[in-house]
Structure formats: structure tokens, C-alpha cells
Amino acid sequence: MAKVELKILIGLHRAVNYIDRQSSRIFSEYGLTMGQFAVLEALYHKGEGTVGQIQEKILSSGGTMPLIVHNLEKRGYLYRKTDDKDKRRCILGITARGRALMEQVYPRNEAKIIGLMAGWTAEEKEQLAMLLKKFGDEINGKKG
Numbered sequence: 389m390a391k392v393e394l395k396i397l398i399g400l401h402r403a404v405n406y407i408d409r410q411s412s413r414i415f416s417e418y419g420l421t422m423g424q425f426a427v428l429e430a431l432y433h434k435g436e437g438t439v440g441q442i443q444e445k446i447l448s449s450g451g452t453m454p455l456i457v458h459n460l461e462k463r464g465y466l467y468r469k470t471d472d473k474d475k476r477r478c479i480l481g482i483t484a485r486g487r488a489l490m491e492q493v494y495p496r497n498e499a500k501i502i503g504l505m506a507g508w509t510a511e512e513k514e515q516l517a518m519l520l521k522k523f524g525d526e527i528n529g530k531k532g
């Protein structure tokens with residue numbers, strides 16, 4: 389029998405993969421990838437930010453960001469401008485067109501995720517959120 393820690397890891401992976409597949413179906417209806425949605429969602433909810441700040445918010449690797457930004461800018465969903473404080477940095481923001489897109493996509497994705505957890509009690513959801521935060525705090529404290 390596998391150790392409980394491994395069962396937890398497998399369960400988390402399966403859950404995240406399933407939710408990602410469900411979300412990706414919604415995003416693809418709007419011609420978006422998971423990464424593109426993540427960038428737009430960060431800009432939609434948090435406002436402007438540098439590429440690095442957005443990358444950190446969406447937990448993305450640096451390699452894909454230039455392509456994501458380029459494609460979203462080309463489609464008119466975001467803009468980029470030079471940072472007045474540091475000309476080497478670029479500030480990203482969401483356009484009106486990008487905001488209109490997110491006003492359609494985001495509620496559908498949110499409703500899908502909420503629906504997937506409809507069988508859980510509020511207490512179960514709170515407990516899982518608390519345990520995941522605790523785990524995240526523990527592993528972030530052990531970096532290095």
C-alpha cells in the first residue's frame with residue numbers, strides 16, 4: 389500500500405489535471421490557451437504590472453511569457469508600455485477588448501470550478517483551503 393503522502397500527491401495531480409482540462413475547453417472556445425487566460429486574468433483582477441510581476445502571479449516559467457504577451461498584444465487584448473521608472477522594464481495592461489473578453493470567459497470558468505466542488509460542504513472547502521495554505525507556507529519556508 390502506498391504511503392498516504394503519495395496518495396495525497398496523486399490525488400492533487402489528478403484533481404488539478406481534471407480542472408485544467410475542463411478550463412481549457414472553455415478557454416479554447418475563445419481561442420485562448422491556459423497561459424494566455426492566466427495572464428489576462430492577472431491583469432483583469434490586479435491591474436497593470438511588469439512582465440516579472442505577472443509571471444510571478446501566474447506561477448509561469450519565463451520561457452513562455454514573451455510568446456504569450458506577443459500573441460495577446462497582437463490580438464488587441466493587452467498593451468505594453470515602457471516603465472517610466474526603469475526604461476528596461478515593460479508594463480503590461482489589459483485593453484478594453486481584453487476586459488470584454490474576460491467578462492465572458494472568467495465567469496464561465498469560475499462557475500465550472502465552483503460546480504466541480506458543489507458536493508462539498510462549506511466546512512470541507514474551508515478545511516482543504518486551510519490545509520493547502522499550510523502546506524504552501526511550509527514548503528515555501530523550506531526553499532533552498
